[in-house]
Amino acid sequence: MNRVTRSIGKWLATYLSQELDINGTAPPSNPLHLQATLRPGDVLLVEGNTRISGAIKYLTQSTWSHAALYVGMNFSVNAPEDHCLVDADTVNGVRSTGLDRFINLHTRICRPIGLSQQECTVVAQAAIDKIGYQYDLRNVFDLARYLFPTPQCPRALDGNYCHWAVVTPQGPYAPR
Numbered sequence: 001m002n003r004v005t006r007s008i009g010k011w012l013a014t015y016l017s018q019e020l021d022i023n024g025t026a027p028p029s030n031p032l033h034l035q036a037t038l039r040p041g042d043v044l045l046v047e048g049n050t051r052i053s054g055a056i057k058y059l060t061q062s063t064w065s066h067a068a069l070y071v072g073m074n075f076s077v078n079a080p081e082d083h084c085l086v087d088a089d090t091v092n093g094v095r096s097t098g099l100d101r102f103i104n105l106h107t108r109i110c111r112p113i114g115l116s117q118q119e120c121t122v123v124a125q126a127a128i129d130k131i132g133y134q135y136d137l138r139n140v141f142d143l144a145r146y147l148f149p150t151p152q153c154p155r156a157l158d159g160n161y162c163h164w165a166v167v168t169p170q171g172p173y174a175p176r
Contacts, residue, residue, distance in 0.1 A: 013090035013135070016052035029107040031099040035084070037109060038070040041120025044085060047106040052090060064108070068097065071124040086127040093134040094127075 038044070046066040048056070053065035068087035075084070075096075082098040089095060112120060 010091070013052075016055075017050050017089065017091050019049050020051060020054075021049075027106070028104050029102075031103050034099055034107065034109070038084070039111070039120070040070060040072040040117075040124045041112050041115060042070040043110040043112075044068045044070060044102070045108045045110060046102050049105060063106070068102075069124065069127045071096075071128055075124070075128055086124075086131060088135055090135045094130045094132065096128075096131055 034044070044067065045064040046068065047053075047063050048065040050065075056065040057063065066087065068085040070084060071086050073084045074081070079096045080098070082100065083096040084099065085097050085101075086094065087097055112123075115123070
């Protein structure tokens with residue numbers, strides 16, 4: 001990406017990452033229960049509260065808009081003591097974080113089936129190795145357009161210019 005596109009992408013990512021005061025679909029999870037339940041390799045699904053979360057939930061038709069991988073406590077001497085998750089953020093990229101980041105949000109644990117503890121450790125280590133990578137901002141523009149309402153066609157043009165053609169096996173069809 002060139003410098004102008006990168007600057008616009010950074011601004012847009014910062015704007016979309018702003019938290020909104022919204023009510024979740026369920027009460028937040030207790031972080032102490034989460035910490036006692038999580039194992040390395042588990043994916044923590046989160047019902048986010050940012051602008052971009054709204055677009056993701058709309059596009060995926062899901063309650064969940066964010067995911068973080070549990071890698072375990074004290075996974076690195078460089079990480080803060082309470083950090084036990086790896087996630088990707090549009091502004092900060094791939095980072096380590098603690099459960100306190102999701103303290104007021106609805107969460108769910110997804111546990112891998114069919115992976116041994118050793119394989120889960122390998123997955124967790126692969127995520128840890130990616131800490132510091134930047135988020136790919138190419139798709140932020142596509143997500144941002146779902147936050148704005150679809151432009152309406154002016155009444156004067158409605159009869160002639162604002163119909164969408166539907167392609168059927170029999171050929172194009174323009175509904176009226």
